[in-house]
Amino acid sequence: MSKTSRTGITAPANAKKDAIIEIRAIAQHDMETGFRYTEDGKRIPRDIIRLFTCRYNDEEVFKADFYPGIGANPLIIFTTIAVASGTIECKWTGDDGYEAVNQVKITVS
């Protein structure tokens, strides 16, 4: 599994102050469970994203631990309060040195 991959964040570009907004974050990743075997009976080692964090203007607002039970190309949808204009940054880290970071800007009026 490569060390990084494509990710996507969907969040509104504009929001009213203190409105609750929805953020969708998805990463391209096989999430190899570690329970599959090759044709010759060898176990394919586990290789998954372990941690997802979301920082809003550099303050952590949401976090999730992923286990092998999360589906491939993991999607997570959560909410946060639009407190101020700035940057919403999502970071994924996982096995084998995997790391991916993505950001979106938001304007709060």
Next chain:
Amino acid sequence: MTVLKVNSITPNLTRRLYLSALGILGLSSWLTPFSAGAKQPEAMEAIAKIVGSNAIQNGRVKLVIPPLVESGNLVVLKVAIESPMTSTDYVKAVHIISEANPLPNIFTAYFTPRSGRAEVTTRVRLADSQRVWAIAQMSDGGYWQGYADTLVTLSACTEMI
């Protein structure tokens, strides 16, 4: 596991009672698939690890999974917990535990007072028909739980590798 005591009435009737008992036992695992989650003890252990010696209350936690799933490989799962989500009263975390997957923990989401709502949606793998638990940990130290049952089918023409 139910045990049927058969009194010997007459040999024929005994045999018939015994066979029908077997039939009922066979049927019962069809009628109550959820109570037979293959990894239920591991699931209960995982939940015990989360809550420790604290009591778990039922309610406030709503776990939504489609009741019938065509492929266990990708199931949309949504969990929502009732909470004012203020800085003094909010949901700290929710743990999703499976009763039939190879590993009980599926994921854990950590909320903050800035979350707005204690809600998260993701897509999970479910190995078999089962009950899935959501254990929520509150800022006041309390634990609440909810669950959802689902039937997982396999597509008719699965791939032969």
Next chain:
Amino acid sequence: MIAQLGFAADIPKDSRQSSYQLMTTENQAMQDDPNLNPALFWVMDGHSLWKEKTGNKNVSCGSCHGDSGKKMAGVATQFPKVIKGRLQTLEGQINQCRSAQQEAPVLAYESKELLALTTFVATQSKGMPITIQETLQNKKDLQQGRLFFNERMGQLNLSCAQCHQDRAGLKLGGSLIPQGHPTAYPIYRIEWQTMGSLQRRLRNCMSGVRAKQFEYGSTEMAQLELYLMWRARGMPLETPGVRP
């Protein structure tokens, strides 16, 4: 009376249905919403590969066909197609371009690169109707494809038609049997948890009836694909699709 082969009557045009209609609302949402459809990653990968200079000639697909890929609109709906006397699938044509125009090595079926490029090209025709017609050039291949579709195969001795024509809409093991129109390929199949081609799916069907699978890129595959696309003519392309 057609005794031996028992050609099933074609499904009347109005009652043709994409397997999209048989999916749950969650899966339909997954296909329709670009935020939720994992296949979009492959479209992006495909676009990158499209613009990448490669091979001894050091040219990209974009060098001839335009970087945006928009010129590919209407292309995927014409494949499989007879080009220079040979029945070519979309994947086959991409490889043909690679070896002839770019002097680059061909890409293996189901490789990430070939899937990405095929998805990128096919999605340019999203919403457009499949335009395969019977022509003098493809008549023989189409006839052969139709034979394959109606011919019993495998240890289970079933033909494609027996399930997907005669019993479409009925249930097999809890799943609804689709008519089997290839309107959304390449697809993100939930069972594979990744993108896959029509040929991979057809091989699954063949292993399902315990038949010897057609080889990737073979003439038989192309002929069967041609028949299936002809059978779906007029139906809109949905690529990239999500299927259970």
